[in-house]
Amino acid sequence: MLNYLGLPAAASSHAGDIDHMLVLVHWLMLVLFVGWGTFFLFVLVRFRRGANPHASYTGAKGKFAKSTEVVVAIVEIILLVGYAIPAWAMRVQTYPAESDAVVIRVTGEQFAWNVHYPGPDGKFGRTSIKLVSADNPLGLDKTDPASKDDITTINQLNIPVDRPILIHLSTKDVIHSFGLYEMRVKQDAIPGMDIPVWFVPTTTTDDMRKKLGKADFDYEITCSQLCGLGHFRMRGFVTVQTQADFDKWLADQEKELRAGN
Amino acid sequence: MDKAATIGAMAPGHAHEHEHEELGFWRTYVFSQDHKVIGIQYTITGLLFLLFGFTLMMIMRWQLAYPMRPIPFVGNWFGAANAPGGVMLPEFYNQLGAMHGTIMVFLGVVPLAVGGFGNFVMPLQIGAPDMAFPKLNMMSYWVYFIGGVAMLTGFVMPGGAAQSGWTSYPPLSDIATTGQTVWLIGMIFLITSSLLGSINFIVTIVQLRAKGLTFMRLPFFVWAQFVTSFLLLLAFPPLEAAGVLQLMDRLAGTSFFLPSGLVVSGRPLLVSGGGSPLLWQHLFWFLAHPEVYVLILPAMGIVAEVIANNTRKPLWGYRAMVYSVAFLGFMSFIVWAHHMFMTGMGTTMAAFFQTTTMIISIPSVVILTALLLSLWGASIRFTTPMLFALAFLPMFGIGGLTGLPLGLAPSDIHLHDTYYVIGHFHYVVAPGTIFALFAGVYYWFPKATGRKMNETLGAIHFWGSFICINFVFMPMFIQGLGGMNRRMYDGGAQYIHNAGLLKWNIVIGFGAWGLGLFQIPFIINFFSSIKGGKRVGDNPWDATTLEWSAPSPPGHGNFLTEPIVYRGPYEYSVPGADKDFTPQFEPDKEKPGQSGVGRGGQN
Numbered sequence: 001m002l003n004y005l006g007l008p009a010a011a012s013s014h015a016g017d018i019d020h021m022l023v024l025v026h027w028l029m030l031v032l033f034v035g036w037g038t039f040f041l042f043v044l045v046r047f048r049r050g051a052n053p054h055a056s057y058t059g060a061k062g063k064f065a066k067s068t069e070v071v072v073a074i075v076e077i078i079l080l081v082g083y084a085i086p087a088w089a090m091r092v093q094t095y096p097a098e099s100d101a102v103v104i105r106v107t108g109e110q111f112a113w114n115v116h117y118p119g120p121d122g123k124f125g126r127t128s129i130k131l132v133s134a135d136n137p138l139g140l141d142k143t144d145p146a147s148k149d150d151i152t153t154i155n156q157l158n159i160p161v162d163r164p165i166l167i168h169l170s171t172k173d174v175i176h177s178f179g180l181y182e183m184r185v186k187q188d189a190i191p192g193m194d195i196p197v198w199f200v201p202t203t204t205t206d207d208m209r210k211k212l213g214k215a216d217f218d219y220e221i222t223c224s225q226l227c228g229l230g231h232f233r234m235r236g237f238v239t240v241q242t243q244a245d246f247d248k249w250l251a252d253q254e255k256e257l258r259a260g261n
Numbered sequence: 262m263d264k265a266a267t268i269g270a271m272a273p274g275h276a277h278e279h280e281h282e283e284l285g286f287w288r289t290y291v292f293s294q295d296h297k298v299i300g301i302q303y304t305i306t307g308l309l310f311l312l313f314g315f316t317l318m319m320i321m322r323w324q325l326a327y328p329m330r331p332i333p334f335v336g337n338w339f340g341a342a343n344a345p346g347g348v349m350l351p352e353f354y355n356q357l358g359a360m361h362g363t364i365m366v367f368l369g370v371v372p373l374a375v376g377g378f379g380n381f382v383m384p385l386q387i388g389a390p391d392m393a394f395p396k397l398n399m400m401s402y403w404v405y406f407i408g409g410v411a412m413l414t415g416f417v418m419p420g421g422a423a424q425s426g427w428t429s430y431p432p433l434s435d436i437a438t439t440g441q442t443v444w445l446i447g448m449i450f451l452i453t454s455s456l457l458g459s460i461n462f463i464v465t466i467v468q469l470r471a472k473g474l475t476f477m478r479l480p481f482f483v484w485a486q487f488v489t490s491f492l493l494l495l496a497f498p499p500l501e502a503a504g505v506l507q508l509m510d511r512l513a514g515t516s517f518f519l520p521s522g523l524v525v526s527g528r529p530l531l532v533s534g535g536g537s538p539l540l541w542q543h544l545f546w547f548l549a550h551p552e553v554y555v556l557i558l559p560a561m562g563i564v565a566e567v568i569a570n571n572t573r574k575p576l577w578g579y580r581a582m583v584y585s586v587a588f589l590g591f592m593s594f595i596v597w598a599h600h601m602f603m604t605g606m607g608t609t610m611a612a613f614f615q616t617t618t619m620i621i622s623i624p625s626v627v628i629l630t631a632l633l634l635s636l637w638g639a640s641i642r643f644t645t646p647m648l649f650a651l652a653f654l655p656m657f658g659i660g661g662l663t664g665l666p667l668g669l670a671p672s673d674i675h676l677h678d679t680y681y682v683i684g685h686f687h688y689v690v691a692p693g694t695i696f697a698l699f700a701g702v703y704y705w706f707p708k709a710t711g712r713k714m715n716e717t718l719g720a721i722h723f724w725g726s727f728i729c730i731n732f733v734f735m736p737m738f739i740q741g742l743g744g745m746n747r748r749m750y751d752g753g754a755q756y757i758h759n760a761g762l763l764k765w766n767i768v769i770g771f772g773a774w775g776l777g778l779f780q781i782p783f784i785i786n787f788f789s790s791i792k793g794g795k796r797v798g799d800n801p802w803d804a805t806t807l808e809w810s811a812p813s814p815p816g817h818g819n820f821l822t823e824p825i826v827y828r829g830p831y832e833y834s835v836p837g838a839d840k841d842f843t844p845q846f847e848p849d850k851e852k853p854g855q856s857g858v859g860r861g862g863q864n
Binding site: 007021026029033039044048059068072076077089129134137186188190216218220222231233 | 351411430519525528530538539604635640641651654659671711743755757831836
């Protein structure tokens with residue numbers, strides 16, 4: 001079934017659980033639809049006026065309907081208790097510890113994704129809406145010592161493979177939605193709220209390119225909530241790297257940062 | 262007309278007023294207080310809005326199928342502000358999207374299903390001479406009309422019509438152009454109209470049923486309208502309040518939905534702040550989920566009537582259907598936050614709303630199963646209304662089933678805000694509800710006009726629509742599973758992961774334009790049959806419910822003699838009866854043991 005659903009390639013540790021649920025639910029849907037559909041087509045032919053000129057007052061007998069409903073209810077309870085509720089709890093209750101995870105802030109705005117790394121000191125610098133400008137979209141306060149080593153990028157999220165990634169999601173203006181389809185991650189960014197979202201990427205961008213045989217493949221950040229006239233082009237990229245490559249990328253960014261100052 | 266005055270005794274205050282009174286043109290056809298005229302006004306206005314809302318979508322579908330290419334034929338009509346050189350701008354695309362949704366739901370389907378069919382059919386089916394409050398009824402239509410006109414004026418506002426989606430989520434809607442203000446004013450009128458209508462429906466059904474018409478003898482359509490009225494009455498006020506709050510955010514500088522610290526286009530937004538964008542979503546969906554059932558219950562009601570009539574047998578499980586529809590109505594108030602799983606919901610809340618969502622699927626399954634089982638042992642007449650009613654079953658089935666992965670939060674992570682959602686609710690509303698509404702138009706047209714619509718044109722309309730509409734909505738499931746987001750101006754062409762899915766936009770486009778073409782036979786049929794259709798008697802379908810005892814068309818006051826109800830609504834093919842239908846309004850023949858008591862729902 002999974003192959004027929006045409007889902008994007010899965011690239012996070014929890015993607016399998018979500019795909020498994022999608023498969024189970026679609027099996028249930030298929031069985032019900034084929035069952036009902038077969039019955040429906042049969043009665044249309046069997047009980048057409050030509051074949052059955054006199055209708056039966058009593059109609060269908062037996063407990064078939066009741067047993068169908070009971071089976072549907074039981075399957076739904078299993079899906080709910082066995083899969084949906086625990087899988088959701090995994091997403092929103094068991095966050096990785098900040099010390100184990102790569103912690104990143106992502107802030108949406110019309111129409112871009114601002115990515116903010118705390119740098120080697122592990123502390124995010126102070127930000128203020130009064131300092132927001134074209135070359136400082138996050139309003140990072142350069143006088144705060146914690147902000148000196150902070151790295152910011154636009155529409156480019158670099159992350160290491162096989163590490164928990166903890167993203168603090170927020171937005172400057174309207175509601176956006178942070179969608180990473182291959183990671184099976186989607187979370188609305190709501191003004192006034194800081195919403196954590198986490199995942200563990202399992203395949204580097206390079207490995208995924210090889211696996212899919214597509215040299216131009218990239219993980220993308222999609223905006224999934226209408227945010228204005230540029231909603232359709234509010235796209236970012238995710239580069240999943242080995243830890244070594246990620247560390248090198250961070251070091252390069254730091255070098256650039258110091259050169260810039 | 263005046264022959265109906267004989268039953269003035271049924272609703273003394275009202276009927277006396279009109280007895281022998283000659284009404285002029287305006288009071289007969291325009292500012293009418295007659296439920297039938299108001300019903301027809303609602304029906305025609307609703308159908309026109311459906312056509313208009315669908316036309317907006319046909320234009321959008323060009324941009325999705327062939328992004329940034331000039332729109333053929335009509336591209337130059339929209340002006341440089343919307344489509345310079347005939348190429349649609351993203352602002353205009355968003356306007357069309359928001360207005361398509363708003364028009365189809367609030368100006369098309371609900372007015373047609375409730376204001377149109379409810380007004381015209383329900384009083385006839387319960388044997389009432391009119392609605393309980395005729396003036397309120399008239400007011401309800403005209404308030405709706407003003408709301409509709411207000412909505413449309415959005416297109417000529419500076420910056421164009423509302424463009425924040427039919428859901429109008431703030432802060433986007435709070436900072437949008439003037440069109441949004443007009444949208445809110447329009448919504449306030451539409452909601453007020455629905456409230457006036459719903460009170461009238463409830464009182465009428467409770468108070469004005471004919472003698473002998475107990476609740477368990479009501480046609481299922483009346484039950485559906487009854488529950489729908491409660492949904493409108495109880496769910497709409499929160500949105501009306503929310504609409505006023507958003508209007509104040511926009512006009513009076515309040516911040517009900519605006520938190521502090523917003524920066525828009527690089528500048529801090531000068532508002533007091535402290536509000537919550539999520540408050541709007543709760544208020545909106547507290548209405549909008551029951552609203553889904555406002556769209557679907559009257560449709561189920563119509564389908565039940567048409568199926569009972571064309572299977573020539575009682576509905577299977579009438580009582581279970583009645584209990585299910587009441588339970589559906591109740592449950593629809595406690596599922597709303599399943600639209601909000603992606604807003605940062607914790608485990609407990611998510612578990613609650615997932616559970617209620619799974620529970621609400623059960624009564625829907627019961628109703629669908631009952632309708633399907635009603636076909637067993639039938640003698641099916643494939644009339645045009647029956648074709649549409651039968652198609653409703655699998656189409657609504659697809660719509661309902663595809664709701665399952667959306668109602669479970671983990672699978673919703675992948676599908677939320679993709680085309681899968683669009684496919685899901687359109688299967689419910691378009692080949693579901695709208696097909697049922699077509700069934701209703703063909704079925705009750707003879708009652709309203711005394712003439713039948715043409716069956717050949719009806720069959721062309723049905724088969725063309727049925728095939729095309731599946732080309733429109735089926736590919737959306739493929740696109741959604743592949744991760745294509747909704748509300749994308751270029752159809753998602755920017756994204757690498759959509760590359761293989763774009764071809765479906767062309768298929769959907771041709772499906773939509775074909776669907777448009779196949780509405781032409783309906784339009785021709787509808788208008789030509791008013792004067793040129795085949796003349797029929799009072800009961801052309803050999804039906805059992807009360808509306809068929811009135812003349813076609815019924816005069817003012819509806820019935821020639823006060824109707825008395827002797828049995829349940831669907832006594833078809835009663836063993837031992839001399840014909841295959843035993844109407845509710847026919848007294849028992851003196852035949853011991855054949856009193857017509859049966860599973861169809863006596864007493």
